[in-house]
Amino acid sequence: xxxxxxxxxxxxxxxxxxxxxxxxxxxxxxxxxxxxxxxxxxxxxxxxxxxxxxxxxxxxxxxxxxxxxxxxxxxxxxxxxxxxxxxxxxxxxxxxxxxxxxxxxxxxxxxxxxxxxxxxxxxxxxxxxxxxxxxxxxxxxxxxxxxxxxxxxxxxxxxxxxxxxxxxxxxxxxxxxxxxxxxxxxxxxxxxxxxxxxxxxxxxxxxxxxxxxxxxxxxxxxxxxxxxxxxxxxxxxxx
Numbered sequence: 121x122x123x124x125x126x127x128x129x130x131x132x133x134x135x136x137x138x139x140x141x142x143x144x145x146x147x148x149x150x151x152x153x154x155x156x157x158x159x160x161x162x163x164x165x166x167x168x169x170x171x172x173x174x175x176x177x178x179x180x181x182x183x184x185x186x187x188x189x190x191x192x193x194x195x196x197x198x199x200x201x202x203x204x205x206x207x208x209x210x211x212x213x214x215x216x217x218x219x220x221x222x223x224x225x226x227x228x229x230x231x232x233x234x235x236x237x238x239x240x241x242x243x244x245x246x247x248x249x250x251x252x253x254x255x256x257x258x259x260x261x262x263x264x265x266x267x268x269x270x271x272x273x274x275x276x277x278x279x280x281x282x283x284x285x286x287x288x289x290x291x292x293x294x295x296x297x298x299x300x301x302x303x304x305x306x307x308x309x310x311x312x313x314x315x316x317x318x319x320x321x322x323x324x325x326x327x328x329x330x331x332x333x334x335x336x337x338x339x340x341x342x343x344x345x346x347x348x349x350x351x352x353x354x355x356x357x358x359x
Contacts (some may be wrong), residue, residue, distance in 0.1 A: 131330075139321075151319075172177060180308050187281060191212070192215040213287055213341055217282075234270035236265045238316030239269070284318050305327060
């Protein structure tokens with residue numbers, strides 16, 4: 121339990137730092153400018169390019185939905201199939217993480233009113249650059265479409281898979297799963313950065329928020345953990 125709280129506190133401290141940098145500096149805009157060409161009004165990656173969009177954008181979403189649905193199915197079926205009972209907690213944690221993390225990020229997107237890079241005037245759009253905790257400048261008249269660019273919604277599909285770290289039995293498998301989830305999450309995040317859909321800090325917020333929520337989920341379901349399995353002696357004995 122202490123390790124979970126330690127992870128939450130560290131992630132929260134880093135999150136506060138990311139929010140402070142994004143609010144009080146123009147680092148987001150400076151980094152994003154590297155990916156945009158003013159003469160051609162183009163981003164490094166075309167968001168409508170079918171191969172990358174299919175693999176990095178839609179593919180990760182499909183995988184996340186499949187894992188979440190699979191986890192929910194295992195949790196429900198474990199009540200009827202004895203062989204699945206030992207996977208009940210794992211299924212619950214995966215289902216909760218794959219639902220709560222994206223829904224939490226989506227909820228923040230709906231109320232933040234932050235525009236994406238390609239929507240703001242500095243990158244050829246028509247909307248003002250508004251930071252998460254800043255109000256829209258002047259009147260809101262003429263801004264019929266609310267911004268929904270903060271935090272990064274797509275990347276959280278990959279980041280939410282970090283919960284697998286807490287459902288696999290072996291240490292090597294856990295770290296491999298954690299690395300894979302981060303690769304998937306950051307692949308989606310970088311893809312969205314390069315095509316003008318998100319600032320870098322938006323992805324970092326989603327990453328840290330996912331890690332915090334995953335630890336809260338694991339802590340909240342800790343009562344479902346059974347006692348450790350007994351150690352079996354080998355044929356040669358233990359000496």
